[in-house]
Amino acid sequence: MSTFPLRLTDELKAIVAAQAAKAGVSVNQYIATVLAIHAGAQAETERYFTARAARARPGSARGILARAGKRQRPRAGDRLDAD
Numbered sequence: 001m002s003t004f005p006l007r008l009t010d011e012l013k014a015i016v017a018a019q020a021a022k023a024g025v026s027v028n029q030y031i032a033t034v035l036a037i038h039a040g041a042q043a044e045t046e047r048y049f050t051a052r053a054a055r056a057r058p059g060s061a062r063g064i065l066a067r068a069g070k071r072q073r074p075r076a077g078d079r080l081d082a083d
Helices: 010-023 027-055 060-067
Strands: none
Touching (some): 010 027
16 A cells, blocks of 8 residues: 555545545545545446447447438527538
8 A cells, every 4th residue: 555645635635534434434444435436437438438449330420420410400590500
């Protein structure tokens, strides 16, 4: 395990301290847990989108966009004003 000096604003430290107290853990444990949760979520997001990109078929998006809006008139207020 390693240590890491962390600078927080007084307001953020007060919020973190209050939430840690409410959870019944130390500020250090609370911050470590929040970071672990966030890092895990970030890793899962990267894994998901990497796997999804691997299944992508190049050019299929153009076909979807080419069909989008066909046989449908724009709704009132959807038109952009020409400058």
